[in-house]
Amino acid sequence: MKKLFTGLIILLASAGFAHQPFWNPGSPTLEQAYKVLEPGVSKVVTSQLNAGQLGFYVLELSAGFVLDLGLFVGAACPPAFQPRMWLVGPGFQGNARPPFPTPEGMEARVFSGGWRDYRGHGLVARKGPEFRERLSGGTYYVVVEAGNAAGYYMISLGGSEVPGGTPEGRAALGRFNRCS
Template sequence: MTTLRAWRGAILAASLLFAGAGAHQPLFNPGSGTLESAFRVPQPTMSKVITVQGRAGGRDWYALSTGAGFRLDVAVFVSSACDAAYRPRLWLVGPGVPARAEQPDFVPDGWGAVSVSGPYSAYSGHGVVGWRGPTLTRTLGAGTHYLVVEHGARGGWSFISLAGAEVPGGTPEGRAALGRFARCGA
């Protein structure tokens, strides 16, 4: 079983490494557990896949600086090696986001938060075998907005996938992290 997972990881990394112009830009988030340490998403209009090793009980923040009319289309993916206990929750947080009746404790005063709910579904495509969370789509105004991935009681490898223009790019660290996505734990 471990050998199969290693092969899946190698296939995923190779697929995204050599996919050319049709691939999301792979990036690695080494951890961004607070608003102040938010991972700054470069060029959010370009498609991205940002891999992170989520910590049990933790969350990761992603900052998106956008122009007016930016169309956000994002989902969280979890490795097929992870059991059903690891299903992170995705939030859009920031000024101008509608406030909920009961705001999560991590949302600053005066900001709103929306999340997507629904089950994760089996996913296989683009070299990825895993579980896909519900998609969060919104048209945003100009400014900085934040995505927050709440990891829940379990940790594991996941990534967010941002839709956008398909332009080659990414980083070596991002491609290496995709290889680790095929496992759930450390």
């Protein structure tokens, strides 16, 4: 009984220091972008894309904010599911023309490749593109582009560890791990 109690305490304590989990049911256009609230708080947003689909996220950042962003896919998803991650915003030099319209005055950078196995924080995944940079502030968009395969993915934002998230977000972690 003592071992069970100790295990429960460790589990509950570690849950308080994990990213806040959220579920994005779909955000297929810039106008329907999933609003990421409190971008300075550590969180993961899980979603699903079919081949050829896009997932849009919007963040309002203060000047000098360091955006720490990563892209993960479920390890059980097809190996061909290697989405690209785009960052769209003001104040930086773009490196590619995106397959979606961008707001006037904003540039786009694409991040792809680098996929490797990842095990941690209860995830069985592949970790892909990452971005960490101090930004000038304003409205920024993160766009996940599925490519030619489908699967579950999550964007991860580093930041302060604050308990929270939603029941839908916690339930999505199991679907992410199974890719179903």
